[in-house]
Amino acid sequence: MNITIEYYLILSAFMFFVGVAGVLIRRNAIVVFMSIELMLNSANLTLVAFSSYLGNSIGQLFVFFVMTVAAAEAAVGLAIIIAIFRNKLTVNIDEINILKW
Amino acid sequence: MNLDCLFFVFGIVAAVTAVIMITRSNPVISALFLVLNFAALAGLYLTLNAQFIAVTQIIVYAGAIMVLFLFVLMLLRPENEKKFLELNPKIKIFAMVVAFVVFAQLAYIIFFARPSQNISKDLAKSVEAGTIESIGRELFTNYIVPFEAAGFLLLAATIGALVLAKKKFD
Numbered sequence: 001m002n003i004t005i006e007y008y009l010i011l012s013a014f015m016f017f018v019g020v021a022g023v024l025i026r027r028n029a030i031v032v033f034m035s036i037e038l039m040l041n042s043a044n045l046t047l048v049a050f051s052s053y054l055g056n057s058i059g060q061l062f063v064f065f066v067m068t069v070a071a072a073e074a075a076v077g078l079a080i081i082i083a084i085f086r087n088k089l090t091v092n093i094d095e096i097n098i099l100k101w
Numbered sequence: 102m103n104l105d106c107l108f109f110v111f112g113i114v115a116a117v118t119a120v121i122m123i124t125r126s127n128p129v130i131s132a133l134f135l136v137l138n139f140a141a142l143a144g145l146y147l148t149l150n151a152q153f154i155a156v157t158q159i160i161v162y163a164g165a166i167m168v169l170f171l172f173v174l175m176l177l178r179p180e181n182e183k184k185f186l187e188l189n190p191k192i193k194i195f196a197m198v199v200a201f202v203v204f205a206q207l208a209y210i211i212f213f214a215r216p217s218q219n220i221s222k223d224l225a226k227s228v229e230a231g232t233i234e235s236i237g238r239e240l241f242t243n244y245i246v247p248f249e250a251a252g253f254l255l256l257a258a259t260i261g262a263l264v265l266a267k268k269k270f271d
Binding site for chain 2: 002003004005006007008009010011013014015016017018019020021022024025026027028030031033034035037038041044045048049050051052053054055056057058060061063064065067068069070071072073074075076078079080081082083085090091092
């Protein structure tokens, strides 16, 4: 049996689906962040799969950049969550509604 | 043949841990399953001959980013969430519809475009593409400007995180 690129793409699509569902279902801001990481990783899997099947290393280069952006995003996002927690003593996104009118 | 079975092992672990991660009500357990998911992804990268990315995945994601998440989780001690079944049904239906539409779009594209018709894997080229040598050569020649920009982004994120976490909101 031969593993074609579709197997990796379907797995990646499934992980993206789980990530989208997680962002919309979960009420804890930190878990929403983790679901975003899951979606970034599914995009990474697609990039690496195409890079490997085409024999071109540029896809893996972009995974490197995605990881950089993910690290920066996690650091700033968690700092924002800590700042909000200091103010409101919660990380539940239903109660963080200061921008809602 | 062995590699084929490795894909299924790592793929099933990645899919199952992703689902477990979004369904646990305790966020610390979610974070630990996400670490397992990242480890399975690193295994998948190895089956794709992407050795450098697999190691980076373990060091950067499982090592650095998830430790940051766990640290913040244990610092804030958020209470357990409501279970999925107790959620507002409007949110539940909206979430599942949006997620299924996204998945259906992706699956439609993959099944009808059939990328494997045009792509045949060349093992030697694939191994060569995944080495640190070939990635580093691209990184420091053609992609040097994005690389420097990524460094600047990390610096900005470090300063931003410090400023945000230090100062109190008024």
